[in-house]
Amino acid sequence: MSTAEFEDVMDLDIEGVEASTAHPAGPTEMESRDVSVWFGQRKVLEGVNIAFPKNTVTALIGPSGCGKSTFIRTLNRLHELIPGAALAGSVLYEGKDIYDAAVDPVHIRLQIGMVFQKPNPFPSMTIRGNVLSGLKLSGMKRANHDDIVEETLTAAGLWNEVKDRLGNAAGDLSGGQQQRLVIARALAVQPHVLLMDEPCSALDPASTLKIEETIRELSKEVTIIIVTHNMQQAVRVSDYTAFFLSEEGTPGHVVEQGATTEIFGNPQEQRTLDYVNGRFG
Amino acid sequence: MANLAQMELRDLQSAATSHRGDRVFSRTVAGAAFTSLAVLAGIAIFLGLQAIPAFQTQGWAFLTTTGWDINTTPPTVGIFGMLYGSVLLAVIGLVIAVPASLLLAVFMVFLSPPRLAKVLTNLIDLMAAIPSVILGLWAFYILNPTAEEWQVLLNKYLGWIPIFENTSGNFLGTPFIAGFVLAIMMIPIITAVTREVLSRTPPDLINASEALGCSLWTMLRYVALPYGRGGIVGGVMLGLGRALGETIAVFFVLKIVFETNWDKVIESGGGSVATLIVSRFGEVSGPLELQLLLAAGFFLFIMTLVVNVIANLIVSRTGRLQK
Numbered sequence: 001m002s003t004a005e006f007e008d009v010m011d012l013d014i015e016g017v018e019a020s021t022a023h024p025a026g027p028t029e030m031e032s033r034d035v036s037v038w039f040g041q042r043k044v045l046e047g048v049n050i051a052f053p054k055n056t057v058t059a060l061i062g063p064s065g066c067g068k069s070t071f072i073r074t075l076n077r078l079h080e081l082i083p084g085a086a087l088a089g090s091v092l093y094e095g096k097d098i099y100d101a102a103v104d105p106v107h108i109r110l111q112i113g114m115v116f117q118k119p120n121p122f123p124s125m126t127i128r129g130n131v132l133s134g135l136k137l138s139g140m141k142r143a144n145h146d147d148i149v150e151e152t153l154t155a156a157g158l159w160n161e162v163k164d165r166l167g168n169a170a171g172d173l174s175g176g177q178q179q180r181l182v183i184a185r186a187l188a189v190q191p192h193v194l195l196m197d198e199p200c201s202a203l204d205p206a207s208t209l210k211i212e213e214t215i216r217e218l219s220k221e222v223t224i225i226i227v228t229h230n231m232q233q234a235v236r237v238s239d240y241t242a243f244f245l246s247e248e249g250t251p252g253h254v255v256e257q258g259a260t261t262e263i264f265g266n267p268q269e270q271r272t273l274d275y276v277n278g279r280f281g
Numbered sequence: 282m283a284n285l286a287q288m289e290l291r292d293l294q295s296a297a298t299s300h301r302g303d304r305v306f307s308r309t310v311a312g313a314a315f316t317s318l319a320v321l322a323g324i325a326i327f328l329g330l331q332a333i334p335a336f337q338t339q340g341w342a343f344l345t346t347t348g349w350d351i352n353t354t355p356p357t358v359g360i361f362g363m364l365y366g367s368v369l370l371a372v373i374g375l376v377i378a379v380p381a382s383l384l385l386a387v388f389m390v391f392l393s394p395p396r397l398a399k400v401l402t403n404l405i406d407l408m409a410a411i412p413s414v415i416l417g418l419w420a421f422y423i424l425n426p427t428a429e430e431w432q433v434l435l436n437k438y439l440g441w442i443p444i445f446e447n448t449s450g451n452f453l454g455t456p457f458i459a460g461f462v463l464a465i466m467m468i469p470i471i472t473a474v475t476r477e478v479l480s481r482t483p484p485d486l487i488n489a490s491e492a493l494g495c496s497l498w499t500m501l502r503y504v505a506l507p508y509g510r511g512g513i514v515g516g517v518m519l520g521l522g523r524a525l526g527e528t529i530a531v532f533f534v535l536k537i538v539f540e541t542n543w544d545k546v547i548e549s550g551g552g553s554v555a556t557l558i559v560s561r562f563g564e565v566s567g568p569l570e571l572q573l574l575l576a577a578g579f580f581l582f583i584m585t586l587v588v589n590v591i592a593n594l595i596v597s598r599t600g601r602l603q604k
């Protein structure tokens with residue numbers, strides 16, 4: 001496929017998406033201010049400033065090793081659990097710095113949920129047990145567990161497939177179903193933000209499509225930040241896109257960010273144009 | 282389309298089609314495996330045959346009475362107290378060793394700096410290499426007088442609990458001390474297995490629980506321990522097997538008393554099947570007593586077998602789901 005054809009395809013997709021991306025850019029839910037990150041002596045991210053408007057989907061794109069996954073882990077304070085991890089700058093969530101000494105990281109991680117690359121349900125628990133595991137692990141009290149299970153599994157697009165076998169082992173589900181189960185698990189603690197680190201990279205196309213539908217649905221109520229290597233996916237699901245790049249051994253940084261339609265349709269930077277058209281990365 | 286029955290099937294599985302070297306190798310391995318089974322069966326049969334005459338003279342009383350007086354007619358001989366003692370010592374050992382081993386393993390896997398964990402691993406493995414006769418001597422000369430003071434304190438403040446009663450005032454050579462020595466022997470085994478199992482908790486699951494905002498304690502409680510439960514139970518049973526059969530270290534500590542004192546944990550006396558055998562074997566009065574001792578050995582063998590079967594049942598049931 002020539003570059004011109006490829007761009008045509010991208011254009012088509014973007015037009016198709018525009019109708020469904022009619023989220024009003026509300027107030028900012030999260031914001032990273034001048035975030036730099038180190039592992040030991042090695043600086044892996046420099047001066048990242050991104051604002052995430054409430055109830056929108058933001059895609060983080062960029063070649064492997066540019067620090068996207070590291071960045072997403074700074075947003076719910078998982079980064080600090082790695083030995084030797086350091087951070088400068090601040091991350092604001094609902095206007096408050098989550099790295100403030102008075103903030104309990106456990107509380108932050110409940111408000112800002114996360115879905116990982118590989119589906120990771122708890123294999124020794126049932127489907128139902130997995131959905132409710134966040135409540136159990138964090139000691140959070142919520143009434144009507146049956147309703148929570150149905151609501152979150154419905155929101156994750158899995159309810160119809162598993163409603164008759166909630167007592168089965170989570171390990172019996174397919175990879176795509178497990179990933180949706182994990183999304184339901186993350187939703188059960190009622191997060192305001194959902195971080196997704198390449199949630200579809202281990203899944204087949206049909207499951208990927210289901211997860212993307214789920215993401216679109218969820219974004220009506222939850223702010224979603226998704227790392228993806230799949231350009232079409234970024235176009236299909238996100239309202240905003242930030243392009244990360246780490247050049248020649250320098251720390252990763254944001255080259256360009258803005259509305260997804262702009263980043264893919266009319267990027268300002270040559271490097272962004274090259275990347276979204278698949279010329280490197 | 283032709284169905285399977287009508288097709289001429291090619292030979293895929295028979296030995297004729299496999300590589301000759303593989304055939305020799307698999308037969309050798311199978312032979313070795315069956316040899317160990319045969320040895321086990323041989324021991325059981327030998328002990329069982331030897332036990333028959335003793336059992337004929339004593340009947341079930343051999344299992345239900347307590348005493349070892351060979352000179353009466355018929356001899357008043359029974360191993361009930363010793364069987365009970367074996368179990369009591371093992372339980373005391375487990376009560377001390379299991380929590381200590383679990384905490385040690387959790388510390389090494391999840392909390393300690395990696396280099397310290399390495400040092401601890403080596404030290405604990407070294408602990409397993411101490412010959413039990415050395416531990417027995419240590420327990421007799423060093424632990425015995427020290428633990429006497431602990432037991433006096435236990436008796437003073439918790440003496441109202443039956444197991445901490447002591448009516449004789451003699452706190453030396455107690456089941457508690459013998460159990461303590463057994464715990465020291467079990468700790469390296471249980472710790473090594475538990476550490477190995479916990480360190481294999483999949484990082485994905487640890488990530489998942491971290492992202493769900495859980496503490497180290499809840500991660501252990503709901504993720505790591507359930508994941509490793511089968512292995513940990515297996516490790517505990519390995520330790521228990523060691524404790525039930527341990528002879529010489531217990532022999533040094535306990536002065537064998539042929540009584541069944543259900544609750545005497547910190548009072549001098551007690552015994553176990555293994556120590557009974559070792560204490561009588563050197564001075565057997567005749568063929569009858571030798572047969573009686575072999576019969577005791579047979580029941581010790583049966584007891585460890587039962588423990589292992591129960592352990593296997595527990596391990597195989599751990600695959601069950603948590604709701």
